[in-house]
Amino acid sequence: MDDGVQLDAGVVTRCRRRVHLENDPAARDLPKAPMDAGVEQRIADAAEHRRAVAGQLAALLGEQWVAVSREGTRRERERATAEAMRAGTRFISGAQLPADPDGGRLGAIDLLVRSGVGYVPVLVVRHKTADPGNGARTAPLSDPTPAAARPDPDRKVRSQPRDQLRLVHVRRLLEACGMAADDPVGGVIGVEADVVVWHDLRAPNWPGGRTALTEYDARFADRLDVATAAAAGAEPLAQPSRITECKGCPWWPTCETELRERRDVSLVVRGEEATAMRDAGVGTVDELAALPAERLPEVQLSPGRGADAVLLAKAWLRELPLVRRVRRLAVPRADVEVDVDMESYADSGAYMWGCWLSGTDIGEAPGYRAFVTWDPLPSDDEARSFAEFWTWFTELRAKAHARGLTFRAYCYNELAENRWMLSSAERFAGKPGIPEVARVREFIGSDEWVDLFAAVRDQFLCPHGKGLKVIAPSAGFHWRDDEAGGENSMRWYRDAVGLDGYAPVLSQRRRLLEYNEDDVRATWTIRRWMTSTAAEQVPYAEDL
The missing domain is CATH 1.10.150 (DNA polymerase; domain 1)
Structure with missing residues (x-):
């Protein structure tokens, strides 16, 4: 199979039709969508994170650590990696594993760690690998080995199936070249870059009691069949079908x-x-x-x-963009109403809490206000901006209650806002103005916190999706910025705070504030529209 199909680890979590198209010679000239700017930025951020962690490991591990040069061809890097393994190098960074033509595999790994007479793989990723809790097995970066792993009293493993499958891919490559350690384990260094979280790839923690090893083998065998048929021009084993992945796929x-x-x-x-x-x-x-x-x-x-x-x-x-499930639409309303929208940057933190105040006058100016930090995340100034938001918000709520007025706050899909409210209360506990976690939980569990996404989901059928940008135009709302969207806002944020080493771009800060204001005005528009007679013009399901 020297000239046959060789696949990387990504295929096991990739759409089968995409695997076909990537290996079909007849598809080479077909049109492809450009890479989304947000996806492109995440790839760049991940690469920078890997470089930073490699530098950190080099400083900690000293002469035990050797890096495979990123220069040269893939085969040259494979030879350099093989030589380092044969020499018994304890830590090999940026390894390119010798290809496995018989198994149809090729691949690289951020770090190989000597364990016994062989090696185990370690990934470096820019996402969280653990949550607060206990039970994860972790090792310090100063000794990133399975032997140094201990049960961690402060961390539990966060489910990241893709990470485990990538580790198995490298495990199979190590086995093919006779360099696999006896124990099938793999490690992951996450966005915090403070420990290695170790996974037992034999653990039956997949659906049906499967292991990461058996799950990977089944998926890889299937994708290899798909790719081999495509390369040979045989009858396709995968046909197109729309899935979630299609949204960002170049072959869409x-x-x-x-x-x-x-x-x-x-x-x-x-x-x-x-x-x-x-x-x-x-x-x-x-x-x-x-x-x-x-x-x-x-x-x-x-x-x-x-x-x-x-x-x-x-x-x-x-x-039809929308169809009513119910004859009469309903959204809980109140005397004093606040629409809330949070802006975050990946897993680094929440840098803005935007609010739109409306309803009965209680001595606060109606309209938009934002609580924001422009210190690059992660930053302790995030605690200050969240505390200011929470203080203003809860004082507003208390004023309404004191005057015998009803109060409600609205968001669109509460998962994000809930996550960062709870996370902020946990991470910044004890700092001025930061609420106790129990107080946050009390609020988000109350009927004063309304998820407008749930109201839309329960009362409309949405053939083109339920996202805010999809639904708001039906209510007559349009964003001022033609490029408004979550992915683009990530790029704007980098410019706004100077994450790439350049001076902060103040116009991008204004752009983000305007984008956030439009988001809260959109939810305000949707709920007002849903409780007006105008929404009754949307066709009713039973009338179709």
């Missing part, structure tokens, strides 16, 4: 064209639901829209989803 223009030409059912229901539809003989949106109620039990979907799918198909055929 090609797949979308095919799916629309055949009016594929996955344009309305994605993933496993689309597979269930096809298994029941329903392959197009038209067939789904015409599916009689008595045939719904044939489609193995969760209760209620079959009827929803039929309505979504009917709405898609009529190009």
